[in-house]
Amino acid sequence: MYALADCNNFYASCERVFQPHLEKVPIVVLSNNDGCVVARSHEVKDLGVKMGVPIFMIKDLVKQHGIKVFSSNYVLYGDISSRVMSTISSYVQNYEVYSIDEVFLDFTGFDTNFNLVDYCKEIRYVVRRNTRIPISIGIAPTKTLAKAANKLVKKRFKDTGVCYLKDQDDVKEMLRDFDVGDLWGVGRQYEALLKKHGFETALKLMNAPDEWIRKNLSVVGLRLVNELRGVPCIDLDEVPAKKKGICVSRSFGNMISDLSILEESLSTHANRASEKLREQGSNCGSISVFLHTNRFRSDLPQYFPSKEIELPLATNDASNIISAAQKALELIYKPGYNYKKCGIFLNDITPADDLQLNLFVQDDTDKKNKLNKSVDSLNKKYGKDSLKYAIQGTKKEWKLRQENLSLSYTTRLSDVPCVDLNKS
DNA sequence: TCTGGGGTCCTAGGACCC
DNA sequence: TCTGGGGTCCTAGGACCC
Numbered sequence: 485m486y487a488l489a490d491c492n493n494f495y496a497s498c499e500r501v502f503q504p505h506l507e508k509v510p511i512v513v514l515s516n517n518d519g520c521v522v523a524r525s526h527e528v529k530d531l532g533v534k535m536g537v538p539i540f541m542i543k544d545l546v547k548q549h550g551i552k553v554f555s556s557n558y559v560l561y562g563d564i565s566s567r568v569m570s571t572i573s574s575y576v577q578n579y580e581v582y583s584i585d586e587v588f589l590d591f592t593g594f595d596t597n598f599n600l601v602d603y604c605k606e607i608r609y610v611v612r613r614n615t616r617i618p619i620s621i622g623i624a625p626t627k628t629l630a631k632a633a634n635k636l637v638k639k640r641f642k643d644t645g646v647c648y649l650k651d652q653d654d655v656k657e658m659l660r661d662f663d664v665g666d667l668w669g670v671g672r673q674y675e676a677l678l679k680k681h682g683f684e685t686a687l688k689l690m691n692a693p694d695e696w697i698r699k700n701l702s703v704v705g706l707r708l709v710n711e712l713r714g715v716p717c718i719d720l721d722e723v724p725a726k727k728k729g730i731c732v733s734r735s736f737g738n739m740i741s742d743l744s745i746l747e748e749s750l751s752t753h754a755n756r757a758s759e760k761l762r763e764q765g766s767n768c769g770s771i772s773v774f775l776h777t778n779r780f781r782s783d784l785p786q787y788f789p790s791k792e793i794e795l796p797l798a799t800n801d802a803s804n805i806i807s808a809a810q811k812a813l814e815l816i817y818k819p820g821y822n823y824k825k826c827g828i829f830l831n832d833i834t835p836a837d838d839l840q841l842n843l844f845v846q847d848d849t850d851k852k853n854k855l856n857k858s859v860d861s862l863n864k865k866y867g868k869d870s871l872k873y874a875i876q877g878t879k880k881e882w883k884l885r886q887e888n889l890s891l892s893y894t895t896r897l898s899d900v901p902c903v904d905l906n907k908s
Numbered sequence: 909t910c911t912g913g914g915g916t917c918c919t920a921g922g923a924c925c926c
Numbered sequence: 927t928c929t930g931g932g933g934t935c936c937t938a939g940g941a942c943c944c
Contacts, residue, residue: 515912538911583944671942702918731914780911
């Protein structure tokens with residue numbers, strides 16, 4: 485048995501933790517740069533606001549219903565997520581943190597000793613008590629079915645918050661009118677294809693012929709169908725795998741044409757990317773830099789260049805990666821365009837302790853390692869970018885738009901809420 | 909005026925080897 | 927007129943996830 489626990493309207497719920505007066509108020513949280521709606525409280529969902537709509541398209545609705553709008557505050561969400569995960573993980577030996585707001589639990593053997601529904605109700609209660617975050621839990625014999633069960637909670641088991649598919653009879657019963665497009669692993673393309681061929685529900689897909697699935701949805705689709713049949717094909721990944729590629733990119737608050745400002749922004753991304761590389765103990769063998777103009781402005785000239793640079797020695801050194809990024813940027817930069825976004829990819833990732841030397845290249849890795857280690861520990865102690873490279877600049881003319889950012893209630897001392905005991 | 913930022917896996921096809 | 931039978935590796939593109 486597996487369970488999937490997920491946080492309801494996670495980002496929106498996080499904003500409510502320290503502003504409880506927003507409990508019944510409709511709220512949305514926006515993507516970076518205050519662009520699109522990425523989280524909605526249930527009041528907003530009821531108003532018909534879809535996931536991912538640009539906020540400017542619903543500004544009338546916002547005004548009319550007094551929707552509270554938040555910029556995304558990933559520091560807050562990340563911290564609350566780790567509190568939720570640590571509470572849940574105390575109930576089970578093996579678990580997989582699948583995303584910022586979801587965790588798979590391995591309940592193998594639990595069903596003989598526990599009433600799983602009661603057990604999960606207790607988990608829900610304690611998570612809510614410890615963190616104030618509401619969660620839903622789906623339980624079933626495979627991860628795909630647990631995902632589906634979790635989805636069913638919101639439709640049919642709102643009051644208990646738990647849905648348990650004990651055996652294939654439960655599964656068949658529940659999947660009879662489960663939209664095939666709501667399954668984990670069925671996106672827009674597959675949904676259209678499946679419905680065109682008469683597989684409108686999860687139950688119909690479960691009974692589809694293997695050859696047809698293999699041919700049209702590849703082995704990934706076949707795994708999905710087998711999981712629906714109760715045959716586990718997707719393992720629990722307890723240790724997150726090392727990234728095979730690392731990307732850091734951002735849109736700019738405003739369009740930018742000036743090379744020196746692009747350099748500041750790109751080197752900040754390059755620096756961050758090198759930090760991610762060091763965090764997982766890897767080197768990269770090549771980098772690639774890209775620029776984007778604003779694709780929604782059809783009235784302006786468009787330009788989407790990118791450039792890959794191979795490094796002489798695999799590295800995770802910030803200065804090496806920043807200077808390679810700068811070189812690439814100079815090769816693709818053209819004046820006269822209004823750029824909206826830039827970013828860097830790190831590729832050819834290898835373990836840092838497994839460095840292939842080059843007869844013709846001086847290896848100063850040890851020296852660089854010492855420097856990076858010092859910089860990383862200073863930034864850990866004093867806060868992000870306390871110590872940074874001069875090319876990153878200080879003015880941040882390229883910074884994100886974040887007009888409705890909440891405080892970092894749990895991670896910055898000056899933002900910690902105060903309680904006046906005399907008043908209460 | 910205003911439209912996010914990350915990732916993974918699989919397949920087909922081409923280039924190459926003997 | 928007739929032109930084999932194995933492989934590997936890489937890349938681009940397309941599907942998916944949050």
